Amino acid sequence: MKLEVRNLSFSFRCREVLRDVSFSAERGEFLSVVGPNGAGKSTLFRCILGIYSDYTGRIAVDGDEIRSLSRRQLADRIAYIPQIHRPTFGYSVLDTVLMGTTHHLSPFTQPKARQITQAEQAMEWLGVAHLANRNFAHLSGGEQQLVLVARAIAQQADILVMDEPTSALDYGNQLRVLQRVRQLADKGYTVLLSTHNPQHALTFSHRVLALSDGRVAAWGKADQALTEELIQLLYQVKVDFLETEEGRIIVPRKGVGLS
Amino acid sequence: MAKTKIWLCRYSESRRGKFFEIVLLILLAVLFLFSFVLGRYDVPLKEVVHILLGRWFPITPTWTPNMETVVLNVRLPRILLACLVGACLSAAGATYQSVFQNPMAAPDILGASSGACFGAALAILLGLGSYYITIFAFGSSLTTVGMVCLIGQRMRGNPITGMLLAGIMIGSLFNAGTSYLKLVADPTDELPAITYWLMGSLSGAKMRDVSLAAVPMLIGLVPLLLLRWRINVLTLEEEEARAIGVDTRRLRLAVIASATVITAASVAASGMIGWVGLVIPHLCRRLVGNNFCHLLPCSILFGAIFLLLADNISRNLLATEIPIGILTAFVGAPFLLYLLTRKEHIL
Structure with missing residues (x-):
């Protein structure tokens, strides 16, 4: 699916956080978002996820403005992969991944065989199927991050938005997770990933969007934009x-x- | 449906959930029957079964009318009420814990108990009968939580923190109100009545009390049972839950409203019975994990068992009855200490 952002501006409590941001990401494209702390990366993602809706400009998925979509319709198209954090209540890995299928279910039903197959497939893709019965809270950081990616895959949305997925991981896990993400892009997912490491952007992504003080400082092919x-x-x-x-x-x- | 079960059997947590649901159900059934035998007036188990069945099947009475009165009019309502209140407090506690992502949440976290106490104290002060005490407590409890929700929504920042803070503040406001009512109450009859009510007790429960409480309890429990998968998603961070496609605001409101109705109905029927709503859900989390699909049914069953057991002790241990609220606190407080000092923090 194609994600298109045109002239996006957003103010939070009278402070302009994003100003005139425009870019797009094609199907199968891995787009890294870089920029210093406070540049507006997380705010940009929150706008795309429909958490903040009082922006000006246009955010469109395959031509549909996201504000015109319901929560469920949006979940059909965009999945979010947060930074790992210590959960209050640890669920089994299977249940964690199954939560991604919730928008396929009507409010009063529970996951059925179809959703479980979906979750199993996603876990196999990410190589975490052997952890299905483990408690999410007891996994290593790298495993947890992969499980969260599996949850997004089980959601069956084509656009993956990842907010600094590697920042809490050790060196090896950072590379392993990014490798997996790159594979997902090669399979046709559109990936938007923010990172603090420009080397990661250069090595793994197709394109780079650089934000500085809420504006686009650069947008283009990774090896051309990063200078x-x-x-x-x-x-x-x-x-x-x-x-x-x-x-x-x-x-x-x-x-x-x-x- | 059958296919789902086969699939789920491959996963240990789901199997454990099913296993404990059945075990707890059997335990509850056994305890339920056994509770009729306990008490100063002797009724053999065989007669209990006959009397209970005799209500629906034509059985020639082998029992005395006294036995029938004791079983049907004294013990049955009390046993039913103990089960209902235990189930509801425990279900509400499990729900609040998940919704507020807070393992220390209990049913009175939004001021439901404080509100109910104030309403009950007011009704006692006005000289109203037990029927109105229940109605006042129920209404006042719902009003309190309604106020907390309205104020919490207006607070800046995280909606969950806002609600918890509002709950603490409004709760203490109503506690102060109750204290004031106690101060102006007549110390010869009104004050002791208020004090006993606040201690929490199931004594003197009648069939009318049970049916009065059962209606709101069912109205609250059914939506929770239906929404039990979705309630899992509420334990995630706000952004994650919304990105998964859940309208968190509406779902949270519906879930809080249901949990509040069952809490208010329980407190209105039995007074303050603390700790059940905190301790039982935690025990169940140890048994079946955090998935609400299993946690909720287990909490309901375990809560009913626990309170029935506590009430049996409360009415039989000493010649004078010990208020059940005191008993549950004796069990609950040490358990909380255990929770806090345990090495492993994630449940």
Whole structure:
């Protein structure tokens, strides 16, 4: 599905958080959203998820403005994968994933064989099927994040919105989760993922959207949009780009930006 | 439906849930019958069964009319009320815990009990009969929670925190009101009546009390049972739950309203019986996990068993009856300490 954002502006308590943001993401595209803390990444995602609806401009999924869609219709198209956090009540992994199927059910019914098949498929895709009976709260961070991705897959929406999914993970799990996400994009999902690590954006995503102070600082192909100048602008640090066999690597300069 | 069951059998939690539901149901049935035998007036179990069946089937009486009066007019309403109140308080506690994402939530978290106490105290002060005490307590309890919800919605920030804060404040306001009513009450008869009511007791329950309480209880329990899968989604963060396609505001309101109706009906029928709504859901979480599909039925059954057991002790342990609210606190407070000191925090 195609996600299109046109001239999006949003103010929160009289402060303009997003200003004139425009971009789009095609089917099968992995779009990384980068920018410093407070640049408006989370706010942008909340607008796309329909949490904030008093924005100006247009957010459209396959041509339909999302404000005209009901909660259920929106859940049919866009799934959200939050940062992992300690849940108040730990559910089994199966139940956690099954929750993603809720919008297929009428309010008074419980998941049936069809939903369970859906959840099992999603768990198998993400390689977490063997954890089905475990308590979500007792899993490692990497496993939890994959389970949350599986829940989004069980939701059967084509657009995945991920708010800094790797920020609470160790080095290995960060790469493993991003690898999986890239595979999902290759399978046809549209992925919107915010990250604090420009290297991740460069290595895994097709395109990059850079936000600075609520405005679009750059939007384009990952290897073209991410430049030394952009990183200087976003984070006030000086870096070099090294070409290697494994791709382009971002290396901070010594005594970086501390002056 | 049958296919679903086969699928679910592959998952341990679902199997455990089913198992405990059946075990608790059998336990409740046994305890229910056994409770008729307890008491100062001796009625053998065989006669109890005959008397109960005799209401629907033509059985030639082998029992005395006294036995029938004791079983049908004294013990039956009290046993039924104990089951209903226990089931409702426990169900309401489990619901509030999930809705407010707070393991320490109990049925009185939104001021339902404080409101009911104030209403009951007011009715006693006005010299009204037991029927009106119940009605006043019920109405005042619903009004209190309504106020809490209205004020909580207007608060800035997280709607859940707003409601909890409003609950604490309005609750203490009504507690102060009850204290004032106690102050101006006649110390020879009104004050003791208020004090005993506040302690919580099922003594003197009549069939009319049971039917008066049962209607709102069913009105509240049925939606909770129907919505029990969706209530799981409410335990997620607000954004996650909405992205999953749930209208959290409407669902939360419906669930809180149902839980409040059953809490108000319970408190109005029996006074303050604390701890059931906190302790029993936690025990059930240990047994069957946090999935509300199993947690709610188990909490209902376990709550009924627990309160019936407590009431049996309350009316038989000593010559004078111990108010059941005191007994449940004796069990509940140590359990809370255990919960707080346990190493593993996530339930």
